[in-house]
Amino acid sequence: xxxxxxxxxxxxxxxxxxxxxxxxxxxxxxxxxxxxxxxxxxxxxxxxxxxxxxxxxxxxxxxxxxxxxxxxxxxxxxxxxxxxxxxxxxxxxxxxxxxxxxxxxxxxx
Numbered sequence: 001x002x003x004x005x006x007x008x009x010x011x012x013x014x015x016x017x018x019x020x021x022x023x024x025x026x027x028x029x030x031x032x033x034x035x036x037x038x039x040x041x042x043x044x045x046x047x048x049x050x051x052x053x054x055x056x057x058x059x060x061x062x063x064x065x066x067x068x069x070x071x072x073x074x075x076x077x078x079x080x081x082x083x084x085x086x087x088x089x090x091x092x093x094x095x096x097x098x099x100x101x102x103x104x105x106x107x108x109x
Contacts, residue, residue, distance in 0.1 A: 001079050001103050003052075006033065009075040015067070028094055029060040029067060039102070050105040059096045076101060 001009075003019060010017035016030035033056040041049035058071060072081070081101040088095050 001101075002105055003033075003054075003103055006054075006056075006075070006103065013070050013074060015070070015075070029058065029064065031071070032057050032059070036100075048106070052103050052105065054101055054103055056099045056101070057096055058099065059094055061094055063095070071099070079103075 007017055007019070010031055016022070016026050018026070018030070018032050020034060021032065022030070033054050036053045036055050039051040039053060040047045041051065058068070060067070076099065079101045081099050084098040084100070086095055086097045
C-alpha cells in the first residue's frame with residue numbers, strides 16, 4: 001500500500017483522513033497519519049524501495065467497533081499492522097488509538 005492508496009481507501013469508506021494535520025478543524029471520528037522514519041532497501045549507493053513506517057491515529061468520541069472493523073479489515077486489509085492501547089484525553093474529551101504499519105514506494109529516479 002502507498003500513502004495515496006491509504007487516502008483513497010479512507011475516502012471510499014467516508015472516513016475523514018489527513019496526512020500530518022487537517023487544514024480545518026475536523027470533528028472525530030477521523031484518521032491522521034505521519035511517517036515515523038524509513039526502512040529503505042538500498043544497493044549500489046541508491047535507494048530502490050522506500051519502506052515508510054506509519055503511525056495512524058484513530059481519534060473518536062465514542063467506541064465504535066463497526067468503524068474499527070472497517071479500519072482494520074478494509075483500509076488495512078493487506079498490510080501487517082499493530083495497534084496501541086486506547087488512550088483517553090480528559091482535557092479534550094476524546095479517545096485515541098494508534099495503528100502502526102508500513103507503506104511502500106518504489107524509487108523510479
